[in-house]
Amino acid sequence: MKIEPSQRLQTLQTQYFAGLESHIAELKATGKQVIRLDIGSPDLPPAQPILDALWKSAQLPNGHGYQPHRGSQELLSAWATMYRRCYQVDLDSSHEIIPLLGSKEGIFHITQAFVNPGDVVLIPNPGYLTYESAALFAGGKIYYMPLLKENDYLPDLSAIPAETAQRAKLMWINYPNNPTAAEASQDFFQQAVNFARDYHIILCHDAAYSQVTYDGYRSPSLLQADRATENCIEFNTLSKSHNMAGWRVGAAVGNHTLLNHLYTLKTQLDSSHFKPILDAAVIAMTSDQDWLLERNFIYQKRRDIILRSLYSIGLYPQIPKASLYVWSPIPPNWTSETFCQKLLEDVQVSLTPGTVFGSYGEGYVRICVCAEEGIIREALQRITDWMVRQ
Numbered sequence: 001m002k003i004e005p006s007q008r009l010q011t012l013q014t015q016y017f018a019g020l021e022s023h024i025a026e027l028k029a030t031g032k033q034v035i036r037l038d039i040g041s042p043d044l045p046p047a048q049p050i051l052d053a054l055w056k057s058a059q060l061p062n063g064h065g066y067q068p069h070r071g072s073q074e075l076l077s078a079w080a081t082m083y084r085r086c087y088q089v090d091l092d093s094s095h096e097i098i099p100l101l102g103s104k105e106g107i108f109h110i111t112q113a114f115v116n117p118g119d120v121v122l123i124p125n126p127g128y129l130t131y132e133s134a135a136l137f138a139g140g141k142i143y144y145m146p147l148l149k150e151n152d153y154l155p156d157l158s159a160i161p162a163e164t165a166q167r168a169k170l171m172w173i174n175y176p177n178n179p180t181a182a183e184a185s186q187d188f189f190q191q192a193v194n195f196a197r198d199y200h201i202i203l204c205h206d207a208a209y210s211q212v213t214y215d216g217y218r219s220p221s222l223l224q225a226d227r228a229t230e231n232c233i234e235f236n237t238l239s240k241s242h243n244m245a246g247w248r249v250g251a252a253v254g255n256h257t258l259l260n261h262l263y264t265l266k267t268q269l270d271s272s273h274f275k276p277i278l279d280a281a282v283i284a285m286t287s288d289q290d291w292l293l294e295r296n297f298i299y300q301k302r303r304d305i306i307l308r309s310l311y312s313i314g315l316y317p318q319i320p321k322a323s324l325y326v327w328s329p330i331p332p333n334w335t336s337e338t339f340c341q342k343l344l345e346d347v348q349v350s351l352t353p354g355t356v357f358g359s360y361g362e363g364y365v366r367i368c369v370c371a372e373e374g375i376i377r378e379a380l381q382r383i384t385d386w387m388v389r390q
């Protein structure tokens with residue numbers, strides 16, 4: 001019996017990293033020592049007080065049932081505290097924050113909550129994969145906004161045709177950016193807010209990397225822009241900021257009417273978190289944050305090892321001030337995909353081809369800093385030796 005999946009599902013394929021995982025598992029099964037610098041999954045643990053809070057809460061007999069759909073009041077207040085501390089943004093914790101099971105979930109669902117078949121969704125290219133898959137699943141029409149080096153990897157808003165902008169329902173921006181590691185100024189955020197308001201577009205900002213910053217750089221929030229709460233939603237997460245990717249703790253913050261629609265959808269889909277995760281997330285956001293500076297410094301040192309090695313083989317990426325990535329050009333005569341495939345086959349180093357994130361990623365690879373220094377050195381040495389043989 002052949003049963004077809006829904007037409008909506010047929011717009012999607014298994015996500016790139018899910019496929020890569022299986023391929024790497026096969027390589028490992030044959031005894032190959034694969035080094036993964038592809039996916040942005042923090043390799044370091046969260047701070048001890050967060051783990052202690054999880055354990056302590058798990059011992060309580062009454063914390064194993066369903067939790068309120070909006071999470072606990074303490075969690076909402078903790079997000080508000082973090083927004084005040086990091087961005088000087090005041091959020092009304094009862095209306096302007098919806099907890100998410102990781103920001104990926106919210107990114108996917110906000111699109112389902114608003115996009116009708118045929119509505120235009122403005123998406124950066126290259127960009128985080130879920131913006132595109134969510135739009136396809138909703139039957140949206142995608143307009144790709146190229147992120148080009150000559151524009152500092154910011155979308156050129158003036159290049160979006162007016163008739164496209166008029167048909168657009170949702171627009172995505174993401175800074176610090178994945179995969180290009182570019183950052184955006186408050187000025188750019190203000191322009192994007194104004195543009196979206198002029199065209200009645202919901203502006204969604206994905207701030208997943210906003211607390212992974214280097215060299216003293218601080219990343220702004222979109223909600224710092226004037227009148228941003230009229231039509232904007234920002235997605236945030238503890239995945240990268242607090243080394244808690246597996247915990248699935250995120251939030252959507254911003255315009256409360258828009259968030260209410262997301263909430264309606266989510267009440268039909270999920271039932272909040274396990275209480276110990278809620279309790280530990282509160283500690284993550286409200287306890288001493290100094291460890292994040294130390295953690296960022298560890299990433300910064302790894303970033304520098306990667307940069308030095310790339311320079312030594314004649315590749316000159318920009319120096320990222322934030323995110324978990326180095327966005328590196330590749331040598332001539334390769335495509336991003338063949339370069340990564342061959343590296344994986346020949347020396348078992350896994351990088352992400354730029355084209356995974358869209359056509360404008362051609363000519364680049366994304367290299368992640370989420371591995372110990374020794375492992376990163378080994379990976380870059382393998383790449384360097386391999387390059388000499390080409």
Ligand SMILES: Cc1ncc(COP(=O)(O)O)c(C=O)c1O
Nearest residue numbers: 102103104128178208237239250
């Ligand atoms: C740009 C961006 N947004 C969102 C996410 C999703 O993060 P999470 O679902 O873990 O919060 C990621 C994860 O890699 C990302 O790179």
